[in-house]
Structures are given as structure tokens and as C-alpha cells.
Amino acid sequence: MATIELQNLTKAFGDLIAVDNVSLKVEENEVLCLLGPSGCGKTTTLRMVAGLETATSGDILIGNKNVNNLDTRDRNLAMAFQFYALYPSLTVAENLANPLYADKLSDKEIKKKILEVADILQLRDIVNRKPHQLAEGEKQRVAVGRAIIRDPECFLFDEPLSRLDVQLREQMRGQIKEVLSDLKKATVIVTHDQLEALTMATKIAVMKDGYIEQISSPHNIFAKPNNTFVAGFIGTPQMNILDCKINEINSSILKINFLDQEVQIDFESPINLNKDENYFIGVRPRSFEILDNDRVDTLSGKIDLIENMGSEVLIHIKSNELTFRSVQNRSHQLKIGDSINLKPKKGQVHLFNKDGKVIRNE
Amino acid sequence: MKKKVIGQAGWLWTLLASVVAFIYFFPVLFIILTAFRSRSDTLATPPKWFFTPTFDNFYHIFFRSMSNSTEYVATGFHMYFFNSIYISGISVLLALLIGTLAAYGFSRHPLRGNDTYMFIILTTRMLPPIIVIVPIFLIFRITGLAGTYTGIILMYTAFNLPFSIWMMKSFFDELNTEIEDASRMDGASERSVFFGVCIPQVKAGLAATSVFALILTWNEFLFSLLLTNKLTRTMPPAMARTIGGEINVDYGLLAAMICLFIIPIFLITYILQNQLLRGVTFGTIKK
16 A cells, blocks of 8 residues: 655756646555646556656655656556557457556466456456457456556556547446445546546546646636636537626625626625726536526626537527626526526636636635 | 449449559560570560460579580579578668667657657668768678678668667657556566557567668679679679670570569468558558
């Protein structure tokens, strides 16, 4: 059992700084997702933990031991790769056995372990096949199997589900989560899929341009984003982030001007703001409720476009040449051109300053 | 990938392909036939297509009468044959060994200005070799390498290296590095990553590179002519010496020599043909 700790980890490729001063800690039994757009440095961070890349500066501690100068094979980690990295000429069983050779186990023990893992991941029927005879989902399970067959200190997953189709992804997500919660080890998963992160992780680190923008629980990342980047990156459809101006501050009740309308919003507790200053206001598309009439606490506008999302519809609302979006139940029977009054739900409105930092009273 | 069944091409295309193939093959066929003709049949005009085959030419390669005597003496041709096999074999192996290691280095651990190094390596093949023959000859004279096996083997190794490096680098570049990383995670040392993971995946590349290098070395004439002596001479200059002057050329003998000369290359290409096909078409099929 071990923790993973990164202290001021930095990686530069020439002039390009891929990972910039990253510090984080993954406890035992914790699943950390590194989440971010392509090229944000999340895979580089993972590779540095694995020892496949050397850090420019900073420290990596596994089980409170500095492993900066240890080779990959001496770090006792297991990793599942994005493209599975199965040995093409070996069968599934041989692929699974490969990590065990370094531990010098007997053939009997190796066989026992292979069957154990094959049972967990339902690979029994295909242990004698070669990778090119496998379906994507099976390859993926073999890759996970190869990672969990040994008893390493920690697990690393590099975009484990990115190559699967939606249905399979959903299924594998559950399966991996189940396997991980049985193993109770510090785990780092790299992904660009927020749904994957939100469902599998116990903690999420959102990265952008080599920086960690926020580390928090999946719920907090979604409900209390630290800045406009996290707010915009997490949640589909994307959060509406609009320019706004505070017109009036009356204890916890603010009169905010955005979309050229003045809307009264109740923040429950007073917030530290200045009148007549510019801010960003963020409201998720699902955080609006439809009201019948125009009131002081509603936004009004005309429906410009309706996108079907199954049981819900995503409506684009135009108000004074600006648009914002809202998700509403299909049962509202909305039509393009309709006027609509929307009230932002209490506690689900976020304010950010001009630098994009959230303004919040904890 | 859809596999084409033999015969699917249809008769017309098969016939057309056969005609083209025959045109290419005709000179080889003519030489093979000439090797089995007697001297009078060889010189007959128009060429005689039906004749009684004889093995005299093949016998004369190794034993024949010199100048005026009627006594048959050994020509020492087997030695030239051995020299060719020995020199090209060793130099191709050396070039392959050094080239593969260098290519792996260039591919996996690029230096600052990696492309420049690769380009410089390539430039050594941009000029026709004859341009550097004088300095090379002088170097060989001064160092005493002229006429030795070591000298000509080193020469051919150097000659084949740029090609081996470029070719093998492109094979290494094609590999999925994740598999190498995965084996590192599985506890493999750098050496076993190279020998256990990379090398088995570039077998086709090794086959293609060695065959190309071998053909180049096997057929090389100029350097062998200038840098070997009576004892270390390879087949091409030895054959050229047999021609003698402009008159009285024994074409049958020459044809028989050529027949023997192409057998090793033919065999090796045949043995490696499956690997070779994958090797020369690498990069055309995306994984």
C-alpha cells in the first residue's frame, strides 16, 4: 500500500513547458483522474510518475520514498496504456504472464494468477488467442488484466477507454471502477473524457497548459468550479459564461445586469463584490427553471434553436443579440420563436472576477 | 484487408502480366541457355534454340587449359566465389548490426539536431563512389589495408551503413513505443526491450535491409577491382578478367559464371521473400 505524491513537478521539452510546477497527492485507496484537453500535460505527468519520462525538476514520492532516480522497473507500478500495448506475437495468456516473469514465480503460480485475472475480467474464453484476433473491448480488458495481475504499489491508466465505442465504454467504466475499488490502491487515471473522470474518480485534477487548475472531489469540481476554465470544461452542455455588471448589492441579494437585462439573484450569504464592476456570471444550462411570467428574478428571451437530446431539449435563447443555452424537459412543448422566462436556480449561479477566478463565500 | 484469390485477376490480365514478365526475364533466360551451349552453338547466328546441352562451360570455370598447353589446371575460381560470399556476408552483417543499433539510437533517443545528423549520413551516398576512389586508394595504401579482407570488408560496411541506418530507422519509427514502455513497466531492462520487444517486430526490416545491402555488395565491381589482390578478389572483377581482350571472348564460360554468380542471391531472396514483401511495402498499410 502506498501513496503517490508529486512535489513541484516540472517537465520542459526545450522551450515548451509541458508540466508546470504540479503538486498533488494520491492517498491509498484513492482514484485520481487527471482531466484536461489534449496537450495539457496530463499524459506527461503520468509518464513521469511511471519513470518513462524524466522530470526537469521536482520530486516524485511513491510510498513516501523519493523515486526520482529509480528506473521504471524498480518503481513497482503497473500501467495500462491507451493503445493497449499488447505484444502482438504473444497470446492473451502470455501477455498476462509477462509482468510476472520479473517476479520469478513458478509456472504453477503464474497459471493460477492468469486464471484468476481471466475470471475477474471475463477473459477465460480468449486466453489462447493473439491480440489481432481480439475485439477492442477484449484488448482493453487484457491491458487492464496485465496491469492488475501483479501486486504493484500503485496503478496508472493512460486514457484507458478512449478507443472504445460509447456502449462498451459505459460497460468498461463500471467494470474498471469495480476492479479498482476491490484493489484499494492509489490509482492515477488520465482522461480527456469528463464523464469518465466524474464516474470513476474519487478525486479529479483538472489540468490546462501544464497547470493544475483545480483538485477536488468530482462533485465539487462540478458544483464549485474554481475558475471559468474548469466551469466551462466540466459539464455538458457547457456552462453559460457571460459578461455581467453588478447594479445593486443588498446583503445577499444582488441585482446583476447581463444580456442587457437586470436580474435579481439570491446568493443566500453575502458575497464580497464591488458595485459597478465587471464580472463573469456562470449558469449551467440545467440550472434554469421556466416560469410563466416575466419577473425581477427571471431572464427572458426568444427561442432561437432547439436541439433534441432525447428526453430533454437544448434550447438556444436569444436576448438582445446575445445567446445562451438551457436544457429543459421535452414536456414543456417549446417551439422556435416562443418567448420564454427563465429563473436561475438558487445556489447554482457562479460569479467569476475578470481574471476568471471564482468569487465565493465558503 | 481483403485477400485476393489467385485466379481472380482473369485470363487477360494474367496473359498480359506473363508477357511483361517474360520480357524482363528474357536476358536471364538467354544467359542460362548460353551457359549450356557448346562453343559453336553459342556463336551461331541466328541463335540456336534447340541444342544438346553440355556442362563443359561449368567445368571450365574451375579447370581449364591455360595458354598453349593441353593440360587442365585449377583456375582458383572457387576461391573468388568464397571471397565474394565471405566479404559480402561479413560486411552486410556488420552493416546490419551497427546500422540497427544506430537506427534505434536515432529513433528512440534523438540528439539535438537529429535530422541534421541523419542528413549528413545520407550525403555520403549522394556522390558516385568513383569520386572518392583516389583518396580511398591512398588511405588503403598507407594503412596497409589494400588487398586485405579487413580492408574491403570495412569498405563495404561503410558503404552499406547509411542505407542500413535510414532503412532501419524508418522501421523503428513505425513501431508503437507503448509496447516498449509496457515492457519497461513489466520489469524489462533496456537491453531486453531492444532485443526482446523491438528486434522481433522489425524482422521484415532486417530482411529487406540485408537483401538490398547484399545485392549491392555482391555486385560491386569498382572497389573490389582496385582494393583487392589475387587472393582476396571477389567474383565481379574475377569474371571481368576472364573476358580477356575484345576478341576470342568465351561467352559460354562467362554465362556459366553468371549462372553460378546469381545462385546465392537468388536463394537468399527466395528464402526471405515473405519477410521481404512485408519489408518493401512497409508504411503502406496503416495499423
